[in-house]
Amino acid sequence: MISVIVPVYNVEAYLCRCVDSLLRQTAVDTEIILVDDGSTDGCGALCDRYARQDPRVTTIHKPNGGLSDARNAGLEIAKGEYIAFVDSDDWVAAFFLQRLLEGLQNSGSDICECEVYHTAGAGVAAAAAPKAPICFDTESAMEQLLRNGAFRQHVWNKLYRAEVIGDIRFPVGKTNEDEFWTYQVFARAGRVCKIEDPLYNYFQRPGSIMNAGYSLKRLHGLEAKQARQRYIEENYPQLAARAGADLWLSCVYAAQMSLKYLAGDDFESARKTIDHYRCGISINCRMLSALSQGTAVWAIMSKLNFWGVCRLRNMLKRGL
Structure with a gap:
């Protein structure tokens, strides 16, 4: 069985498109867990209607606790040997689960990821x-994840063997929750595979968490990447330079966005937070070797004047 966990919060206009795409899946044995995270619109009633109409659907109603809390609630009751996550404003191709399952089983992998189609409306038809x-292997997959190569941090374009997730849960109260979670699951996987077909439609809607503008909460991503860096240093020391490079790049991006969108007390708070995380990064030859030549030059310049370089990058529209 494949358990599909769908966190639901105030997406009444999009929920049917999402759930209907899951009910059309060609994979034969699925359970769809709709976690109503305290919705204040009609989502709760829609979830109940689907549960009454189709035995594959289970609905949980809970007080609002955020995306991480909703996913955790789904994991607690999931019965499947395999787990997938789908966000409730997105939708998937009819053979999304089948392709991922076949890729996972045929390759002897523990995780299988597909490509993502970013859309503001219509989806894309994947090749038949x-x-x-x-x-x-584990180390190569982790290296790809660290540099945003073959794999991305998203949890929702993948199928996982339930045993590799085990007791790993999402951090409640954090944004960028995928950054805290995905590398831990990858570390448990003996093998990870990638399907290059876009089977997941990622809907970029106004008002979603990642499209709601820049705020101090987005700096949770630096906390996640620092925790990841420490984990990598302890368990995959050969990848530590790559993890450090990614944390530095994230600090630079956070500084640029803070300079562009924040002011007053919010900006000062962001500056202190970013300075805290960047001070733990050693810009040395090993880290520079993990960067492209041009990016390495920016890294060296930033070591001399971090905020001045970030302002210059904004003026030049670099990295935004």
């Missing part, structure tokens, strides 16, 4: 003939 998955 599946492409063979590209496979990586």
